[in-house]
Each structure stands twice: as structure tokens, then as C-alpha cells.
Amino acid sequence: MTKDRNIESSINKENDRDESAEGPNIDNQVLEGTYPITPKLTQKPNCNNVPQYPIPDNYIVETEIAERGVKCETKYVSNSKVNYTVAWKEGCAEWSVNSTKSASAVVNLFLKKINWKNSKLSGPRVFGFDIEPLHNIRIQMNPNSIITTKVNKQIRPFEDITSRSQQHKRLKSFGKDVKKTVDELIVKHKLTDSSEQSIIFPHYIEFEYKENQIQIKFKNLDSKIRLDAVVRVCDEALLGRDGYRHLAAVVPSLFREYLVADRRNEINKLINAQIPVEIFNIDQDVNQSNTNNYNSEIINDILVDNNEIGNGAFRSLVTLLKILIPIWKKGENPVIIPGDTLYIKLGGDGRNVGRKQNHVMITFCLLNEGEEVLKPDKQYSICLYIGKETYEILDRVGKIFALQLMDLKQNGIIDEDGNHWPIEFFFSGDWKFLYIIMGLNAPNSNYFCLYCECDIKSRHNMNLSWPPTGNKKGNKKSSIFPVIDLLNYIPDELHTLLRISDILMESLFKDLFRRNDFERNIKEKIEKKMSELNIHFEFYRNNSSRSSWSWTSLMGPDKKKMLQHFPISEFISGVRGIIIENLWKEFYQLYEFMRKPNYTEEEILTFENNAKNWVKTFSQPARGQINTATVILGIYREEDVTPYMHILTMHIPFFMRQLKEKNLAFRLFSTSSIEKKNHCQVQLFFGGTTMGGGKKNKPVVYDILVYENRKIFYLINDIPNEITYKNINICE
Numbered sequence: 185m186t187k188d189r190n191i192e193s194s195i196n197k198e199n200d201r202d203e204s205a206e207g208p209n210i211d212n213q214v215l216e217g218t219y220p221i222t223p224k225l226t227q228k229p230n231c232n233n234v235p236q237y238p239i240p241d242n243y244i245v246e247t248e249i250a251e252r253g254v255k256c257e258t259k260y261v262s263n264s265k266v267n268y269t270v271a272w273k274e275g276c277a278e279w280s281v282n283s284t285k286s287a288s289a290v291v292n293l294f295l296k297k298i299n300w301k302n303s304k305l306s307g308p309r310v311f312g313f314d315i316e317p318l319h320n321i322r323i324q325m326n327p328n329s330i331i332t333t334k335v336n337k338q339i340r341p342f343e344d345i346t347s348r349s350q351q352h353k354r355l356k357s358f359g360k361d362v363k364k365t366v367d368e369l370i371v372k373h374k375l376t377d378s379s380e381q382s383i384i385f386p387h388y389i390e391f392e393y394k395e396n397q398i399q400i401k402f403k404n405l406d407s408k409i410r411l412d413a414v415v416r417v418c419d420e421a422l423l424g425r426d427g428y429r430h431l432a433a434v435v436p437s438l439f440r441e442y443l444v445a446d447r448r449n450e451i452n453k454l455i456n457a458q459i460p461v462e463i464f465n466i467d468q469d470v471n472q473s474n475t476n477n478y479n480s481e482i483i484n485d486i487l488v489d490n491n492e493i494g495n496g497a498f499r500s501l502v503t504l505l506k507i508l509i510p511i512w513k514k515g516e517n518p519v520i521i522p523g524d525t526l527y528i529k530l531g532g533d534g535r536n537v538g539r540k541q542n543h544v545m546i547t548f549c550l551l552n553e554g555e556e557v558l559k560p561d562k563q564y565s566i567c568l569y570i571g572k573e574t575y576e577i578l579d580r581v582g583k584i585f586a587l588q589l590m591d592l593k594q595n596g597i598i599d600e601d602g603n604h605w606p607i608e609f610f611f612s613g614d615w616k617f618l619y620i621i622m623g624l625n626a627p628n629s630n631y632f633c634l635y636c637e638c639d640i641k642s643r644h645n646m647n648l649s650w651p652p653t654g655n656k657k658g659n660k661k662s663s664i665f666p667v668i669d670l671l672n673y674i675p676d677e678l679h680t681l682l683r684i685s686d687i688l689m690e691s692l693f694k695d696l697f698r699r700n701d702f703e704r705n706i707k708e709k710i711e712k713k714m715s716e717l718n719i720h721f722e723f724y725r726n727n728s729s730r731s732s733w734s735w736t737s738l739m740g741p742d743k744k745k746m747l748q749h750f751p752i753s754e755f756i757s758g759v760r761g762i763i764i765e766n767l768w769k770e771f772y773q774l775y776e777f778m779r780k781p782n783y784t785e786e787e788i789l790t791f792e793n794n795a796k797n798w799v800k801t802f803s804q805p806a807r808g809q810i811n812t813a814t815v816i817l818g819i820y821r822e823e824d825v826t827p828y829m830h831i832l833t834m835h836i837p838f839f840m841r842q843l844k845e846k847n848l849a850f851r852l853f854s855t856s857s858i859e860k861k862n863h864c865q866v867q868l869f870f871g872g873t874t875m876g877g878g879k880k881n882k883p884v885v886y887d888i889l890v891y892e893n894r895k896i897f898y899l900i901n902d903i904p905n906e907i908t909y910k911n912i913n914i915c916e
């Protein structure tokens with residue numbers, strides 16, 4: 185038997201050498217042969233475990249059997265007949281034996297011929313039909329060759345198997361063969377690197393069986409990034425747990441929902457450790473020292489019931505800046521470079537949730553990011569609560585941040601690399617938010633203005649000028665964010681658009697309501713014109729007083745369309761109709777200018793004059809003699825000039841000039857991105873989804889800030905929100 189082992193070892197050597205060979209170069213000891221289109225297979229061995237191999241044509245291999253160097257050859261004599269030869273030398277004489285029966289037959293013939301005792305050897309083994317690299321080379325040389333597989337007639341058709349475990353067993357063995365074949369094909373198609381290592385790895389393969397999907401999994405993926413990407417995409421697509429569970433139920437290749445939920449919780453823990461989310465109650469004073477104390481004593485005290493009203497949550501601005509600064513300053517086009525001042529804009533917005541309650545959001549963004557801050561994702565919430573937008577409540581919020589804001593304003597912030605960043609604060613919001621934060625009166629009071637002491641009676645007078653020196657006459661309370669300088673409260677273009685177009689609509693409709701035929705004619709005509717502009721718009725009777733009309737309140741995009749295209753002169757006749765129609769169009773142009781990313785000094789001056797002339801036309805009194813042909817009717821009354829018109833003409837040009845010096849555009853202060861953000865988060869967390877994650881033991885506002893924390897986790901860790909797939913379609 186020792187001799188047999190010699191044979192074995194010499195063949196193994198052959199085997200090893202070929203496997204370690206660098207490429208499909210023909211070794212002088214091997215002519216690897218080719219497979220015919222349908223190669224003959226080696227005989228079926230008695231033992232089921234031994235595979236059958238295809239037999240190559242014109243194949244020569246030199247090897248060693250029984251201490252002799254031999255040359256084994258194959259040659260097809262017909263489609264189904266192969267002549268096997270073994271040749272060797274005895275001294276100077278050359279000998280050979282051949283057979284068309286099988287490789288084993290010729291090998292045993294040879295052993296008999298040299299009188300080797302105890303001689304039974306595997307022909308396929310000696311001939312090396314099982315040497316995989318050679319097999320692969322042949323496949324490459326003749327990719328048309330079909331390696332026919334004999335059907336095993338002894339096993340039952342899959343359809344006849346009813347036992348699930350038997351089905352499973354069958355598919356498992358099928359899967360193993362599929363994997364093996366796929367691996368061979370990867371070699372055949374050379375999906376490898378330069379050192380012949382496979383660089384393509386099958387994950388799974390899917391089959392359809394009747395109504396069922398069968399997925400054969402080849403390997404457990406190290407798929408943390410993919411899992412993180414799924415968690416991220418669910419957050420961004422606002423896909424809650426239930427939604428994902430339903431989706432995963434029909435797409436077997438998706439991660440199970442519990443895996444996604446578990447990973448989400450892990451991410452929460454990781455990021456919350458970096459950016460703690462604190463809870464407070466708006467009905468209780470928040471002690472300032474708690475802002476730096478993260479052991480969460482306040483959490484246990486406050487959450488005694490499930491009532492969300494009064495709940496608040498906040499994150500430290502300092503902590504957020506320390507995490508975001510490295511992101512802002514990295515990359516080829518950093519947002520900030522050492523030496524820059526960080527222009528931080530605080531903002532606020534309230535949105536209705538339920539009866540008479542608001543979801544109030546205090547955010548910040550880095551204006552140095554430029555146009556990017558117009559995206560809701562670039563607004564970071566620092567505080568949320570469920571309650572009303574009142575001075576008393578916001579004052580408590582202000583106290584949470586008072587110390588750190590003051591410190592940041594005075595000392596700036598030092599990042600992990602030791603860079604010092606000075607900070608300048610701004611604030612922007614709609615009028616209501618601004619006057620509360622500034623501690624001023626409502627816009628209907630006599631001294632209404634946020635910036636000056638213009639009184640309600642002088643508001644229409646465009647010949648006056650009102651530098652922003654502050655409004656001590658309207659100043660009743662102290663400002664909630666004292667770190668913000670008067671001139672850093674920037675009015676908002678969005679609400680300037682919304683509120684002034686409200687006045688334009690109201691004034692137009694008031695005229696039309698007086699007509700006898702409003703109800704039976706004009707009403708329908710207006711609705712029809714709006715519909716032609718793709719604006720859903722209706723008049724309806726007021727519930728409280730049946731005699732007056734209300735109408736659909738329009739959002740920004742509809743108002744823009746209406747200002748540009750509504751044909752007012754079809755409703756108001758003569759010069760007056762033309763003037764009003766022009767007022768609408770000109771106001772739209774003023775609005776467009778506020779939205780420009782940049783402008784020159786001259787353009788600002790033109791804008792200022794146009795805005796003033798616009799208000800003059802708007803409030804133009806009647807001229808000429810009444811009841812004569814020369815009369816020009818007045819447009820609207822002086823009292824109709826609103827606070828927003830005052831801001832538009834007297835202050836916005838000033839802010840544009842001031843911001844231009846800091847390379848900031850007025851439009852960056854729009855509240856539209858905060859409103860969008862608030863809208864999305866309210867939909868998401870108050871819309872009945874389980875986005876917050878199943879069991880509720882924390883208030884919703886806490887969940888929202890954790891959700892925002894996760895976004896920062898994705899940012900820090902570069903979690904992708906898309907993974908590219910190459911789709912190869914070979915369907916006929």
C-alpha cells in the first residue's frame with residue numbers, strides 16, 4: 185500500500201502545481217486538451233459521493249505511477265468513444281497500452297503489464313480529470329461546451345415532495361451545487377484580480393416555485409453598512425416600523441424588521457451618549473445648571489403622565505457645534521476655514537398639533553453654509569416643546585440656553601484641533617415669533633415695529649424714513665435671547681410674501697363682495713380662473729356670520745402663481761383694474777428680488793425705491809374732481825398699509841445692505857426650511873406612525889430629537905443613503 189501512497193502523492197503534486205500556477209499557461213508536462221461540445225463523462229462510480237468528470241479530448245499529462253514516469257493521453261475516436269493511452273519508457277524502449285473502455289481500465293492494464301502487485305487505481309485520478317484548474321482552462325477555451333449532467337433517476341421529483349423538511353433538504357443540496365457552479369463560472373469568466381483571486385461574491389440567489397419565492401443564501405454578509413444605510417433611508421423616507429415590516433414581508437432579501445429596529449436602538453445609544461437629549465416641562469422652571477448636567481434627574485420627576493402637552497426636550501448647542509465643526513471644516517471645499525466667524529442663525533416655528541397646541545421648534549443653522557441652509561436638513565433643532573407660542577414659555581426656553589449662548593458670544597468656541605472660532609448670532613422667524621423673542625408688542629399695537637418707533641398713523645407715509653434704532657416705546661419686556669443684537673433679527677421673505685398677498689386678495693375681494701352679482705356670477709368666475717391656474721380655491725360662507733365670505737387659504741407656491749397670472753382687470757374695470765393688476769405683478773417682482781442670491785448696491789437702491797412707490801400706489805388717494813371724467817379713483821386706504829409693508833420698504837433694504845457686507849444673502853434667513861422641517865416632523869411623529877419606536881416611555885419631542893441625533897450619526901459616520909447596483913438584464 186505504501187506504493188499506492190506514492191502514486192497518490194505524485195498526483196497531488198501535479199495538482200498542487202497547477203493550482204499554484206499563475207495563469208492558464210500550458211505547462212510542458214501538460215497539454216490540457218479541450219472539451220467537446222458534449223463531453224463524455226467518467227463512469228459512474230459505485231459510491232454515490234464520487235463525482236463524475238467530463239473527459240477532455242487531445243489531453244496529455246505526464247505523471248508518475250509505480251515509480252515510473254508515464255504519459256497519459258486521451259483522444260476521442262467518436263462522439264461517445266474515447267481512446268485512453270498510457271505510455272512509458274523501459275530503458276531506451278517506449279511502451280504503451282490503450283483502451284476505449286475507461287481510464288481506469290487502461291491504468292490497470294498498465295499496472296498489469298509492469299507486473300505491479302495489488303493494483304487497483306482510479307483512472308480519473310491518475311489522468312487528473314479532477315484537477316480543477318485544468319477543467320477551468322478547458323471551459324474557458326471552449327465556452328460552448330455543455331457539461332451534461334446525468335439526471336439522478338432514483339430521487340423523487342421536487343413537486344412530489346410534501347414534507348417541508350424534505351423540500352428543505354433537497355433545496356439545500358441544490359443550493360450547494362449552485363454555489364459550486366457559480367464559483368466555477370466566476371473562474372471561467374475571470375471575475376478575479378490579477379492574482380486570480382475571485383473578487384465577486386454571490387450573496388444569494390432567488391427562485392420562484394409556484395407561488396413561493398425561494399432564496400438560497402450563500403453567505404452571511406458583514407452588512408453593517410448596509411443595515412445602517414437601511415436605518416438611514418427609513419429615517420429619510422419617513423418609513424415607520426410598520427411600513428418597513430410590510431415591505432420586508434414581500435421582499436425576502438430585505439433585512440428583517442427587528443434587525444433594523446435593533447440597529448436603530450444601538451445607533452440611538454451611541455449618538456445619545458455623544459449628544460444627550462434632555463427633557464423638561466414648560467410649566468416648570470428649568471434650572472440653568474441642568475444644561476450641563478446630564479445625569480437626567482429631571483427626566484424622572486416630570487414624566488408622570490402620558491399627556492404630551494407641556495413636554496419639552498433640548499440638546500446643547502455647544503455639544504452640537506463641537507460635533508459639527510469637524511464636519512464643516514473637512515473636505516476639499518470646507519464650509520469654514522480657521523479665521524472665519526461662525527454666523528449662527530437661531531430660528532423658531534410653531535405648528536398646530538391637536539387643538540390649540542403647537543409643536544414649537546427652536547433651531548439653528550450655520551449661515552456660512554450658504555444656500556445649503558435652505559434645506560430643512562441643515563436646520564438643527566436645539567429645543568422642542570408642545571404648548572403655545574407665548575412669551576412666558578419661550579422665556580423659559582431662553583433660560584435653558586442663556587448661559588451657553590452668552591459664553592459662545594463672548595468667547596467663541598475652540599474645536600478639537602485647538603482652532604478658535606468667533607461666533608455671531610442672528611435670529612429669524614415670522615413676525616409673531618420675532619416680537620415674542622424680542623419682548624415687543626403685537627403688530628396691531630400703536631408702536632408695532634420690531635426695529636423703529638414708527639406709529640400706526642405714520643405707517644403709510646413713504647416720504648419718511650425710519651432707521652432701525654430700536655423700539656423703546658413698544659418695548660415691554662426683556663428680550664428672550666439677549667445675545668442677539670437688534671440688527672441681527674432678520675425679517676423673513678416667506679411671510680412678507682404670504683401676508684402682503686393676503687392683503688392684496690382681501691382688498692380685491694372686498695371690492696367684489698359689494699357687487700350684486702357676486703354670488704351668482706363673480707364667485708364662480710374667480711374660482712374658474714383660479715382653477716385654470718391649477719389653484720384649488722373656493723369661497724364659502726362664514727360659520728359665524730352668514731353674511732360674509734371666507735376663502736381657501738393658499739400656500740406660498742399658489743400665491744406666487746396667483747400674483748403673476750390672476751387677470752384682475754377682468755374683474756375690476758378701467759384704469760383702476762389695470763393699476764391693481766400691476767400692483768400684484770410688481771409685488772411679485774419685489775418678492776423675487778428678495779429671493780435673489782446676490783445683488784449690487786444699485787439694485788438694492790432701485791428695490792427700495794420701487795417698494796416705496798409700490799406702497800404709494802397701493803394707498804393712492806382719489807385724484808381729480810369726483811364725478812368728472814378726469815377723476816382717478818383711489819386704490820386702497822392709507823390704513824390698509826400693513827406692518828409687513830412698512831418692513832418691506834423701511835427695513836429690508838437696510839438688512840440687505842448690512843448682510844451683503846458679511847457675504848450673506850437675505851434669502852438665507854427664510855423660515856421656509858424650518859417650516860418644512862417642522863411640517864415633516866409633525867407628520868412623522870404625530871401622524872400615528874410608530875416612527876418613534878414601539879413602546880412609549882419618553883415624550884414625542886424626545887423621540888424627535890433622537891431622530892435628529894441619528895441624522896448627525898449618519899453624517900459623522902458617512903452612512904450611505906444609496907448603494908449602487910449594476911443591473912444586468914438577460915431576460916429574453
Ligand SMILES: [Zn+2]
Nearest residue numbers: 633635636650
Ligand atoms: Zn420700523
